[in-house]
Amino acid sequence: GAGVSQSPSNKVTEKGKDVELRCDPISGHTALYWYRQSLGQGLEFLIYFQGNSAPDKSGLPSDRFSAERTGGSVSTLTIQRTQQEDSAVYLCASSVNWRNTEAFFGQGTRLTVV
Amino acid sequence: GNSVTQMEGPVTLSEEAFLTINCTYTATGYPSLFWYVQYPGEGLQLLLKATKADDKGSNKGFEATYRKETTSFHLEKGSVQVSDSAVYFCALSDNTDKLIFGTGTRLQVFP
Numbered sequence: 001g002a003g004v005s006q007s008p009s010n011k012v013t014e015k016g017k018d019v020e021l022r023c024d025p026i027s028g029h030t031a032l033y034w035y036r037q038s039l040g041q042g043l044e045f046l047i048y049f050q051g052n053s054a055p056d057k058s059g060l061p062s063d064r065f066s067a068e069r070t071g072g073s074v075s076t077l078t079i080q081r082t083q084q085e086d087s088a089v090y091l092c093a094s095s096v097n098w099r100n101t102e103a104f105f106g107q108g109t110r111l112t113v114v
Numbered sequence: 115g116n117s118v119t120q121m122e123g124p125v126t127l128s129e130e131a132f133l134t135i136n137c138t139y140t141a142t143g144y145p146s147l148f149w150y151v152q153y154p155g156e157g158l159q160l161l162l163k164a165t166k167a168d169d170k171g172s173n174k175g176f177e178a179t180y181r182k183e184t185t186s187f188h189l190e191k192g193s194v195q196v197s198d199s200a201v202y203f204c205a206l207s208d209n210t211d212k213l214i215f216g217t218g219t220r221l222q223v224f225p
Contacts, residue, residue: 033213042217043158043203056212091158093213102148103213105158 002026004106006092012112013082021077021109025094032075033095033103034067038088046090049075050097082113116141116208120216123201127194127223135189135219137178137204145206147171147180147187150215152201161189161202194223 005024013019025032034046045059049069060066064082069075079086089110093103121136139145149161149171162171164180164187171178176191187204204216 035215043215045212045214048212055210093158095213102160102163107157 004092004094004104006090006106006109008109009107010110010112012114015084015113016081018078018080019082019111021079021090021092021111023075023077023092023094023106025073025075025092026104027073028096029094029104030072030097031095031103032069033093034075034077035091035093036061036088037091037108043091046077079111082111084113087111087113116145116206116212116214118204118206118214118216120202120204120219123218123220125219125221127221129196129223129225130193131223133189133191133194133198133221135202135204135221137187137189137216139185139187139204139206141185141206141208143209144182145208147178148205148207148213149176149178149187149189150203150205152203152218154200158203194221196223196225199223 007022033048036044047057047067051072052069064080067077089108091108093105095103117140119138146165148163150158151161152158162173164171167182169180178187178189201218201220203218
């Protein structure tokens, strides 16, 4: 597609359930980022990928969070045993493999844990 | 570690007023610096960038100069419009390609 695509756009889940969030980056972009934006908060870095490898996982809030990327393209962020504090907008972005180029953001997945 | 600090908002201005949103950074080496903007109901998008010291990024009347001596990248606009109302994020890209954002500053412009 022309831009970064995230699915679902909205997800309501019960506390304790697992959820998977998907990101389709722009074709040819080797760098892929996941961020979390909570109400009234800034962008919290979660993890980023260069190709299929994740050089920095330091932003993942707990071991309930994991992410993978396959084929240097689609990425999945998985949250196990969701908690109410996981409610937020999860943003994905991609960029070409060069640090001074633009990152393109998806519209995000709004996760609500009830 | 590397980080970005922005002034807290909201910043409330009348139309045609002068805008400054402060941003300072902490980083090793020579990061690239960015301003991203998030308009209501839309995704984040790049506003401007600067890749080395003394570079000035500009777009849509906004400007920011990469000041290594003060580790700053303040965003300015001479005359804001109602349509500039948005959340503005300062960011840096460090030598590992990790993109780090500030907490964002909400700008509200009234007619």
